Amino acid sequence: MTQPLNVVAEPRDISTGVRQPDTIAEGLADVLADTYMLTYKTHAYHWNVEGPLFYSIHNLTEGQYEDMFAAADELAERIRAVGQMAPMAMRDIRDRSVVDDSPEKISAGDMCKALAADHERIAHRLHALITIAGDSNDPVTEDLATARSAFHEQAAWMLKALVVE
Known part of the structure; x- marks a missing residue:
């Protein structure tokens, strides 16, 4: 009998009709990595911003890193839902x-x-993932990637609006 604390996670065959789950998982893992890196970078800027727009940038970045932190969990869980392992290192x-x-x-x-x-x-990476997901019969990942792309496009617009030259 396996002891409960000795169970090691591994990829599983999840038969939901998604084709190429390993390719989907790779794309999701890339976006997960980007999300984690940008969450930290945004949080660090949130801590260290100064100047006349401090309050605006401080509050904007707080909303953004909170959204991305929650999204990281959703992305990782989608990787597991297609039967693959989320990055661990x-x-x-x-x-x-x-x-x-x-x-x-x-x-x-x-x-x-x-x-x-x-x-x-x-x-841009999410747009590529949307195409891959559509070609792989994976509307769930396609929807997730579309929603995440909308967030990142809006975030870019809002940040650029602060520094009109």
Whole structure:
């Protein structure tokens, strides 16, 4: 008999009609990695922003990192729902992500520009995932990716609106 604390998670065959679940899971894992990296970056900017727009940027970034933190769980659970394993090592998160690390000193305006660019990169990855999910008979992932893309597109727009040049 297996002891309850000795059970190790592993991929499972989930037969819901989704084709290419490993490809779907890879795309979701990439977006999960981006989400985690951008959550931290956004939170760090939230802590360290200064200047006349402090309150606006502080509050905007708080809403964004809270949304992304919740989304990370949804993305990971979708990976498991298609029968695959969610990433477990931080190196996997770093290696998969397209989110650039932040310099130690950065202006409020450059924070907004950097975050907007990261949101745009993630939206592009989500658009690709929407296509893959549609081709793989996976409307659930397609819907999830569409909703996440809408969030990132709106976040990019709002951040760019703060730094109109």
